[in-house]
Amino acid sequence: MRRLLVLGGGTAGTMIVNKLRRRLPASEWEITVVDRDDDHRYQPGYLFLPFGTYSPDQVVRKRHAFIPDGVELVFGEIDRVDADSASVHLEDGRTLPYDYLVIATGTTPRPDQTPGMLGEQWRRSVFDFYSFEGASALAAALPAFDHGRLVVHITEMPIKCPVAPLEFAFLADSWLRDRGIRDRVELVYVTPLSGAFTQPIASQHLGDMLEERKILVESDFMVERVDNERKALVSYDEREVPFDLLVTIPLNMGADFVARSGLGDELNYVPVDKHTLQSTAHANVFAVGDASDIPASKAGSVAHFSVEIFVDNFLELIDGKPMTGAFDGHANCFVESGDGKGLLIDFNYDTQPLTGRYPLPVVGPMGLLKETRANHLGKLAFRWIYWNVLLPGRPLPLPALMSMAGKVVPADDAGGPRSAPPEEE
Structure with missing residues (x-):
């Protein structure tokens, strides 16, 4: 019996086990997926929670409902991967061996990585919306905000769904106009990029949209700390952006177990071939979705399109054939x-x-x-x-x-x- 172990039951991991369970003989292949809990969250929906477009029950469903028959779903925190012995160790002491490993544990906002971000203003006047808890807290706080300086801020790239901060700024502008208080709020968009987006044509177009909406842009801003007492973002070059309400996208990082396993870069993303998603260090290890270091957007569409390529490549690989598919970074x-x-x-x-x-x-x-x-x-x-x-x-x-x-x-x-x-x- 050959063993495929998938770490992460999010978008990429769930798609992979559903597609491969249909195509791998159950008599020859054991497929297991590991995640910490049974809540599968529709992360694009977080954007809409603060504005009341979606309710919490519309973005959370039970993970096991999407795992097919014939796939074992294991709940537990991952301690580390031992690539030399081809095994995964869970924090509760269980060990899961594998013949092939797929790391699909995504990326996570890490406010702890920026001094002051988790200070006394956290979820009082400093909020995030890249987590279910953060988006829910912002949904509770936003209706009380009726004047002042609303700052939308990106700590550093890459982040999952790189357009979401822009979307939040646009939606906030619309939401404030609908309430008749847009003239009482100064909207500011703070980014480490030189423009609104990473690509020139889109950056120009989206930048024009910010200007049309009278959303100020503070570009090339590399945040060093959040000053809670003065309620201001402070950059490494000592520029300051004051705020009354800060909606921040913290530094995004891969899972900590990737670092403990010696499989990641400085942000805990797994180095892979950008076309095959195969680990550059271990031929039987792949990283799919946001967990890899490919130079593409960390977005659900990338997970979707790359999984399509990965599945066909994997079937070729286990048959002893060269992998012929080449993912092009489509998003x-x-x-x-x-x-x-x-x-x-x-x-x-x-x-x-x-x-x-x-x-x-x-x-x-x-x-x-x-x-x-x-x-x-x-x-x-x-x-x-x-x-x-x-x-x-x-x-x-x-x-x-x-x-x-x-x-x-x-x-x-x-x-x-x-x-x-x-x-x-």
Whole structure:
């Protein structure tokens, strides 16, 4: 009997066990998934909790309901991986051997890594929304905020769902206008980046949207500490950003057991081949989803598309064949912009977000880098798709690799913008 052990029953881990249980003979393969508890949380829904769009029961379901028959679900905290003996040790003393290991334990906000962030203002005037507890606490506090300085802040990249801070700023602007108090609130967006986003075309577009909404941008801001007494962010170059209400995205890090196991980088992400997701140190170890160090967005779409490539590659590997699939870093993200509208961005390792239509040329129906009602509805509809299609491992009619179909290539020296020619589609 061969053993596949998956650490993490989140998006990537759940998809993997659902897809592989159907394709690996039960008489030959034992599949086990490990997680700390039975609560599976729809993390994109955290953004909507503070504004009352979603209720807590809409973003939490029981993990075991999505684990297929024939897969053992083990609850426990992971102490370490012993890659030399091919075993995982749990904190309660249990040991789980494996032939192949998939690390899919994601990334976690770590406010403890920034001096002062967990001080006396934590969840009084300093909040996060990248955790269920933080988003719930902010939902309770936000209605009482009716004037002052609201600061949305990113500590450092990478973070999961890199557009979510922008979405929060846009939604906060809309929410304040709906309440008739936008003129009493100064909105500030603080980022370590030089612009609104990591990619030039999208950064320009999103930056223009911030300016249109009169959201001030404090760029290239590397936070050194949170001054609780003076209620201010302080950067390493001694710039200060005062706040009345701070919504911060703390440093994101991989799981601590990765560090204890000697498998991670300085942020506890597992170094892997960015195309196959195979560990650069151990041929029988993979890291999928947010747990790896691939230079792609730490987003649910990346987990989805990379799992599609991983599954076929894994089946080739265990048959003694070369892995022929190559993940291209494909990501697409809906970006809520307020007022019942949203944008969509679609990109990969080599191609930045472009304008156009998705997934089909001309007809779309989604507009790329364009605010539309359809994109907002697509974002809301994705919650149903997540629970009923994505997690169970059912096929979605979207290509795992990015397509240039429908995208408008930027102008070059020869002329103006153009659609991708057939050979690029």
